[in-house]
Amino acid sequence: MNTKVHKIGNSLSVYIPKKFAEKTGLLKGTPVFLRSIGRKIIIEPQSKKETLHDLLKNVTPLNIRPLIDFGPDVGREIIS
Numbered sequence: 001m002n003t004k005v006h007k008i009g010n011s012l013s014v015y016i017p018k019k020f021a022e023k024t025g026l027l028k029g030t031p032v033f034l035r036s037i038g039r040k041i042i043i044e045p046q047s048k049k050e051t052l053h054d055l056l057k058n059v060t061p062l063n064i065r066p067l068i069d070f071g072p073d074v075g076r077e078i079i080s
Contacts, residue, residue, distance in 0.1 A: 001020070006013045016026060024045065026032070031046040035058070073079070 001017060003014055003017070006015065021027070026045060033044045033046045033050075035042045035044075
């Protein structure tokens with residue numbers, strides 16, 4: 001099924017046809033998890049609150065950013 005991308009404020013949206021929403025159990029207000037694989041966008045209903053372990057499963061060497069040195073600790077940052 002083809003559809004279009006719409007602009008709402010500064011965001012983009014895609015309308016999910018009723019047939020697909022019913023088939024997947026999506027209702028208005030259903031929390032979903034978005035992820036991308038290459039040029040594909042995957043939308044999955046969120047069945048539970050994500051844990052730190054769930055989030056860390058998505059960390060790969062490709063999406064780890066280098067540390068930033070902000071200089072020496074000052075004030076209450078200093079640990080003796």
